[in-house]
Amino acid sequence: DGGITQSPKYLFRKEGQNVTLSCEQNLNHDAMYWYRQDPGQGLRLIYYSQIVNDFQKGDIAEGYSVSREKKESFPLTVTSAQKNPTAFYLCASSIEGGTGAEKLFFGSGTQLSVL
Amino acid sequence: RKEVEQDPGPFNVPEGATVAFNCTYSNSASQSFFWYRQDCRKEPKLLMSVYSSGNEDGRFTAQLNRASQYISLLIRDSKLSDSATYLCVVNLGFSGGYNKLIFGAGTRLAVHP
Numbered sequence: 001d002g003g004i005t006q007s008p009k010y011l012f013r014k015e016g017q018n019v020t021l022s023c024e025q026n027l028n029h030d031a032m033y034w035y036r037q038d039p040g041q042g043l044r045l046i047y048y049s050q051i052v053n054d055f056q057k058g059d060i061a062e063g064y065s066v067s068r069e070k071k072e073s074f075p076l077t078v079t080s081a082q083k084n085p086t087a088f089y090l091c092a093s094s095i096e097g098g099t100g101a102e103k104l105f106f107g108s109g110t111q112l113s114v115l
Numbered sequence: 116r117k118e119v120e121q122d123p124g125p126f127n128v129p130e131g132a133t134v135a136f137n138c139t140y141s142n143s144a145s146q147s148f149f150w151y152r153q154d155c156r157k158e159p160k161l162l163m164s165v166y167s168s169g170n171e172d173g174r175f176t177a178q179l180n181r182a183s184q185y186i187s188l189l190i191r192d193s194k195l196s197d198s199a200t201y202l203c204v205v206n207l208g209f210s211g212g213y214n215k216l217i218f219g220a221g222t223r224l225a226v227h228p
Contacts, residue, residue: 031213033213035218040220041220042117042119042202042217042218042219042221043159043202044218048213056212056213090158090159102147102206102216103161104159104216106159107158108157109156109158111156
């Protein structure tokens with residue numbers, strides 16, 4: 001079955017540590033996204049990528065980094081510069097451009113907490 | 116003012132009830148609209164797109180009022196399995212290489228026996 005796989009489901013970060021969240025898709029979608037969800041708030045865009053080897057900052061990119069070396073994979077690193085990393089992180093993908101591109105398919109999410 | 120506002124709820128309703136959610140948006144240039152459903156600590160899933168003419172999918176009806184800048188979702192004959200958080204999503208359009216989607220914080224629905 002096609003879909004998006006995020007891992008791990010739960011992740012704990014120590015002070016000063018970088019952690020990486022995995023996102024893999026086999027939907028053959030060009031566009032991939034990372035969102036952050038906090039209680040009582042809507043999803044906020046961290047980074048997005050339209051194509052391999054290209055990515056752009058979203059609304060809240062500070063303290064995060066990404067790479068897009070393969071079409072299927074879009075890992076997110078939460079760096080020590082992100083002072084409030086506790087949140088639910090969602091990876092998504094869509095077809096690139098045109099009608100339908102606004103419809104997102106989400107992974108099951110990673111809950112990141114600070115120790 | 117938030118770009119997309121929803122009543123957080125929770126809406127507690129008995130099985131079989133009809134319940135309606137509203138969502139208001141601030142940008143009059145918004146181009147398309149969606150309702151997503153999200154179960155607790157799981158991924159959002161697209162429930163339905165919202166069209167100006169209104170659209171229906173089984174027990175679910177979505178309406179868009181561009182003049183007043185709100186969209187609504189009506190659920191008839193509520194089932195226990197409808198218990199979830201419903202996210203209103205507004206697409207501001209394709210710019211900078213992607214569709215800029217604005218997510219509401221969600222309205223929580225709890226259906227009880």
